[in-house]
Amino acid sequence: MDSGWMRTVLVLLGVFGSCRGLQPDYTEQGDPELQSASGSSKYGSLWPLPQKVQISDVSFRLSVSGFRIRDAKESSAGPSCSLLQNAYRRYYEYILGGAGVKKQKPGKNWRSGPSELTELQVWITSPDSDCDAFPSVTSDESYELTVDQPVAVLKAPNVWGALHGLETFSQLVYEDEYGAKSINSSVISDFPRFAHRGILLDTSRHFLPIKVILANLETMAMNKFNVFHWHIVDDPSFPYLSRTFPQLSQQGAYHPYTHVYTPADVKMVIEFARLRGIRVIPEFDTPGHTQSWGKGQPDLLTPCYSGSTPSGTFGPVNPILNTTYDFMKQFFTEVSTVFPDGYVHLGGDEVDFSCWKSNPDIKKFMDQQGFGQDYSKLESFYIQKLLDIVTTTKKGYMIWQEVFDNGVKLKPDTVVHVWIGGGSNEEMGKVTAAGYTTILSAPWYLDYISTGQDWQKYYKVEPLSFNGTEAQKKLVIGGEACLWGEYVDATNLTPRLWPRASAVAERLWSSKDVKDISDAYNRLTVHRCRMVQRGIPAEPLFYGFCPHEYKGI
Numbered sequence: 001m002d003s004g005w006m007r008t009v010l011v012l013l014g015v016f017g018s019c020r021g022l023q024p025d026y027t028e029q030g031d032p033e034l035q036s037a038s039g040s041s042k043y044g045s046l047w048p049l050p051q052k053v054q055i056s057d058v059s060f061r062l063s064v065s066g067f068r069i070r071d072a073k074e075s076s077a078g079p080s081c082s083l084l085q086n087a088y089r090r091y092y093e094y095i096l097g098g099a100g101v102k103k104q105k106p107g108k109n110w111r112s113g114p115s116e117l118t119e120l121q122v123w124i125t126s127p128d129s130d131c132d133a134f135p136s137v138t139s140d141e142s143y144e145l146t147v148d149q150p151v152a153v154l155k156a157p158n159v160w161g162a163l164h165g166l167e168t169f170s171q172l173v174y175e176d177e178y179g180a181k182s183i184n185s186s187v188i189s190d191f192p193r194f195a196h197r198g199i200l201l202d203t204s205r206h207f208l209p210i211k212v213i214l215a216n217l218e219t220m221a222m223n224k225f226n227v228f229h230w231h232i233v234d235d236p237s238f239p240y241l242s243r244t245f246p247q248l249s250q251q252g253a254y255h256p257y258t259h260v261y262t263p264a265d266v267k268m269v270i271e272f273a274r275l276r277g278i279r280v281i282p283e284f285d286t287p288g289h290t291q292s293w294g295k296g297q298p299d300l301l302t303p304c305y306s307g308s309t310p311s312g313t314f315g316p317v318n319p320i321l322n323t324t325y326d327f328m329k330q331f332f333t334e335v336s337t338v339f340p341d342g343y344v345h346l347g348g349d350e351v352d353f354s355c356w357k358s359n360p361d362i363k364k365f366m367d368q369q370g371f372g373q374d375y376s377k378l379e380s381f382y383i384q385k386l387l388d389i390v391t392t393t394k395k396g397y398m399i400w401q402e403v404f405d406n407g408v409k410l411k412p413d414t415v416v417h418v419w420i421g422g423g424s425n426e427e428m429g430k431v432t433a434a435g436y437t438t439i440l441s442a443p444w445y446l447d448y449i450s451t452g453q454d455w456q457k458y459y460k461v462e463p464l465s466f467n468g469t470e471a472q473k474k475l476v477i478g479g480e481a482c483l484w485g486e487y488v489d490a491t492n493l494t495p496r497l498w499p500r501a502s503a504v505a506e507r508l509w510s511s512k513d514v515k516d517i518s519d520a521y522n523r524l525t526v527h528r529c530r531m532v533q534r535g536i537p538a539e540p541l542f543y544g545f546c547p548h549e550y551k552g553i
């Protein structure tokens, strides 16, 4: 997977070696030649770039017949750790699988015999490997990788770092000019800059088949993302099959059998994610964005009025009925047992007040409560009660920024999700000044598409560029790339998301000073081809080719 192929092409084109490939700032509509001219990075095709990397010019061949990934003798995780065994198999396949090794004489630079790499040993160093655990926001994801002859050693405190280290090892492997798998002697020491690195997928606006979700999780692992934010229901449809309230999907899904996520489906997604070190955080957004909930749960939504009579349409969740809270209590109790993560996302964004304003019972309630005309107080009344309910289920919660903006009283461990305001962000300053943990999505709405290399725009974001103290900056635990589902379904999700989300992956994982766009271009081009070789239809950055093109489905 080294970019020697690209070098060859560029030599043929006569552009290699000119400094035109090193433009610091490619513009979206700039000179195509500048945008495509590129060379290879001294970091090979590593993505996201590890914190500390040394790659030497000494290369080894992976022993074709004998190469193994195995537990180090000293490792605290033995063969009973199916998470690791599973990962060894996966990465063995990625590293050597389909290796069309041509039976050719070794080249002149290849020293036979001693320069074979026969083994990658994986050594879990802490007594508790976390093998059977779920990853969490406090999981240690660090690892150290030493590639030397005859064995490479991957050391990590627990399995989460080991998974990342396996991915990094696989990224060091490339095909030499004879098509043999090679790797250079290297020393890598790595850990993420931010603990929360997420992708939001929306399965309400379009239903996404399980297969697509799993392919996305697989690709997330290739990019060291660790949170799948599952925006599972919304206005258009309710595909989550609730055991307690089966009518919700029976009535609210696009189709009650073919367009739902059964308990077994959800379990499978969660386990598939866990095996890749990925948390699954479900979002059940209320009180707005709930039209689909109303179909299967009578009286949950507020009846809207036209003059003095009900118009037949419905608004947000009805916050003035006790039955609403009885329902929420049962529903979120179920959710807390189905989803093992410590957090659930409660939404709380974009509540439209017009229906509440039209309803005479709501008006009366507003008067009784002394809320006057301030409907954000009514929203806060609802959210406050909901947060109290979710707290009794022993979960932490994430909420969209409006809930904070409206002054709802939040638990100190609440994660505020900032989505309004694009690039530079005053809101990040406000949320952290109030002492809340926050994550950033505002600049990373990947459903907005344009021509050109918009990955660069995502790449250049600096999450800590807001005004604030060091203590405030520490409260930023990461971010999420969001792919809302209005224009996305199984046909176009993967190429739309990848490799554009890879830009966000590196921003959230790598050191703050990793921001050289042309080096990023050189690595990302090859990383993208690697995703393609692994069967992921990741779209191209610009013109060029991959040594192993996408083979279709």
Ligand SMILES: *[C@@H]1O[C@H](CO)[C@@H](O)[C@H](O)[C@H]1NC(C)=O
Residues within 6 Å of the ligand: 041, 042, 043, 044, 045, 055, 056, 057, 058, 059, 184
């Ligand atoms: C790996 O080693 C080869 C020489 O064996 C060298 O040409 C290449 O640049 C090295 N790769 C990296 C990423 O340093």
Ligand SMILES: *[C@@H]1O[C@H](CO)[C@@H](O)[C@H](O)[C@H]1NC(C)=O
Residues within 6 Å of the ligand: 322
């Ligand atoms: C709703 O609950 C409150 C507090 O528990 C109670 O005072 C009130 O009477 C209940 N309202 C109805 C309509 O049951």
Ligand SMILES: *[C@@H]1O[C@H](CO)[C@@H](O)[C@H](O)[C@H]1NC(C)=O
Residues within 6 Å of the ligand: 424, 425, 426, 465, 466, 467
């Ligand atoms: C930070 O604050 C200074 C002074 O108040 C202001 O000039 C500057 O624009 C702010 N920067 C950002 C990124 O908000």
